[in-house]
Amino acid sequence: MSETTLPVDRPVAPPPARVGNRGLVLATLLTCQLMLILDVTVMNVALPRIQDDLRFTPTGLSWVMSGYTLVFGGLLLLGGRAGDVFGRRRMFVAGITLFTVASLAGGLAGSAEMLLAARVAQGVGAAMAGPSTIALITTTFTEQHARMRALALFSAMASSGFAIGLIVGGLLTEWLSWRAVLFINVPFGIAIAILAVRLVPETDRRRARLDLPGAITATLGVGALVYGFIRAAEVGWGDTVTLAALAAGAALIAAFVLIELRAEAPILPLRLLADRDRAAAYVNFFLGPMAGMSMFFFLTQYLQDVRDFGALTTGFAFLPMAGTLFATSRLIPRLLPRFGPKPLSMFGSALMVAGMLMLTQLTVDSTYPAGLLAPMILMGGGMGLAFSPLNVIIMSTVPPADAGAAGGALQTMQQLGGTLGLAILVTVFGSSSRAATAAGQSPDQVLTTGATDAFQVSVVIAALSFLVALTFRARSRR
Template sequence: MSEETVPRTASRHDTPTAPGPAKAASRRGNRMVLALVLTLQTMLILDVNVVNIALPDLKAALGFSATGASWVLSSYLLAFGGLLLLGGRAGDVLGHRRGLMTGVAVFTAASLLGGLAGSAATLLAARALQGVGAALAAPTVLALIATHFPDEKARARALGLYAAVSGSGAAIGLVGGGLLTDWLSWRWVLFVNVPIGIALLIAAPVFLHETTRKPARFDLGGALTSTAGMSALVYGFIRAAESGWADPLTLTSFALAAVLLAVFVVVESRAEQPITPLRLLADRNRATGYLALLFVMAAGNAMFFFLTQFLQEVLGFTPIQAGLAFVPLALLILGASSVAARMLPRTGPRLLTAAGAAAISAGLVWFTRLTPEADYLSALLGPLLVAGLGMGTLLVGVTTVLMSGIAPKETGAASGLLNVMQQTGGALGLALMVTVFGAAARDAAEEVPAGLGTKAAADFVLTEGVTTAFAWGAGFTALTVLLTLLMRPAPVGHAGARAEAEGPE
């Protein structure tokens, strides 16, 4: 009896220190894992907007034209959005830690190159290379959260923090861009990534366990057609914003995108190991969730883009003042995300998504009342807070919808598609909003009230264009509310999650 008892007792004590990926990670280790992947996500997200406020200085230093300067943003988004599906598949096949480290290495080197750029061409090449690195690294974030946090409650909290940094990253980028440009130089909006990237490369092998590599061939046909198709689609919208919808190159880009994406669907439906399993879109909740995310990112990116212009060109804010104006928005996104993550087991993601979209739409409608005489405290702070509340709430809900019920072997593809919607939604939506802004501004230029001076007339035209763009953005987010009506009610997405919601907290 004693010989049987001793081994059983020893086994009981040994179990907590068994070296499995889920059980071996201590609470401190899990915090480090989460800190590492969220730092990466913050770096990638804020880099979309960190150059926004630095653009005036950057244009003067490198001789960009007004049209050319838009490519500082567009080149990053084109590469990022166009290659994300390939990045997601690469993580599944090669291992997510390896994918993260490869992407961070490319991103860090490109940031250094961009900071040292002496010409517009060099900077644009560096920004595109940053997008390549981001496309490799970004899909690993959600996949690593899924593999390192198998417990539903822990994963829900991790996803809440992920949503918080995703939602506030754009605002943090604007704040950081203003501070770095005012205090140092526009080059530091790129240099700042270098020490962060080096720290991530050092920490990743220590705190992240490598995920299981799936022996497989790359779906080259799917990778090429999806990358080329998404790049053509993004380029078509950006070209439309610059040269109009009737421009031959715009029409050619859209036609090419339609053909390539149609071929992509055919290739994926026949591939044995597709880069994007089409069954991910067969679920009604997930399909509507992807579309909802695209609409919200379109409205959100446009809001940041136009507000930075309004603050600096109409209200006369300095870059640092314009950046700090977004601090309340960032703080509320963080706070709302934390609260929404705690509410998630009880409310389910559908309600959070609808409530968040409604709040964003209300904030954008409020912004349509802006005038050239607007004051920050009375006219801007309120809608910023309402929009921040909505962003933090919605991102928790929609992220949970999209990442629930995913097979472990498809986490990379699923997170890659999620990030595709974030980037392409932002790029396509911004291009569309700029086109709306341009049309409204041209109409306003013909209706400038008599007696206005040159500066006042310019402020009137810009404000009319901005408020019209905000009205369209409100329409996009209102559509998101309607999309949630098509979702099936589901607390979190797993049976385990439902049990957790009924259990003690």
């Protein structure tokens, strides 16, 4: 049999969250999302101390980051559909509990192997909880303006979490220890799990078929693509294993699409892509992280290696971008009903292009106020306007039964885009750096040249997101 029927008890609909609890429900869900995104970047600044403490090899050290990203990205589609089938609050609580236990184990790790195992378990927990987070927001906040506001805040957390992760990682590593970067998840994870059980309404369970062939091909396909992109960033695009992983991933994704076309209850209902605006939003959720990841990755190195910023100062250098992004996202509930997604996404993408263009002009002598502050603000405002509406576009009209699958697909596109973008840009950086070294440039000049050339590619990607924004339907003002 291609699909397995899951007997489920007759659902007993729980009472909806009380109006007085809605703020706390939203805070619980948003804190979870922030914590999951933080762990993508929060350990960046702690890696040197982790290497010294646990005696990681340089190659093994990269898997402290990649192990989490690979499992998180590979299991998101399965986690999203599992929430639809088994109950979203149930998956949310189980996922955040696993994530919390894994964080504690990672903080206590006495060997490299134990830390990597904990990071993989964190990725599994994040993939279980993440899609249900956005699905629970959609089904809990049913009034249009409240849902739009909640989804805009979710987007702000998802985007600014990368920058906040650098700040938190710098603070904890410099003041306490790299282990505190993992231990900090424990009290927040416990609080989130308890509040979710008490306040977050459970969605109905229903008799459904779990699309096992779709789940297997999607998980292995996305996992192979993510692994291929990560390996390409480490060893280059000519590596045999890299090419084999990417080819296998592409073949599995093609098989996945064929399975979904025939499945009775697909893990990713392709009808979600039938709406033009929703399909365009998914594409831009792929392109946005592709362009944005270069700023976090290369500017972190530029600030520390060229401008001699400390880990904590580097984290705070991203604060204007995070603050602008969050403030802009708060305006989305007012701006989106009035103007529609098209002008907001176009203007936001144009701001991103402008910010990236300014970053291509960096030199070894550029100061933070003159060379970096303005691009940070432009990127924060651009990302807020261009991508905060996308959550609303995707989730506001999706059928409730497919909310988990839609949320899983959304976050999968985000993970794939960020991973692929980083692999492409690191390749550009490496090629440019080798040429600069051969030309006799200093180490600071080599890094700056490689970073600015990578930013040029990011300009092209941001421009593509502008072109995709042109396909959104024009909407009259209300």
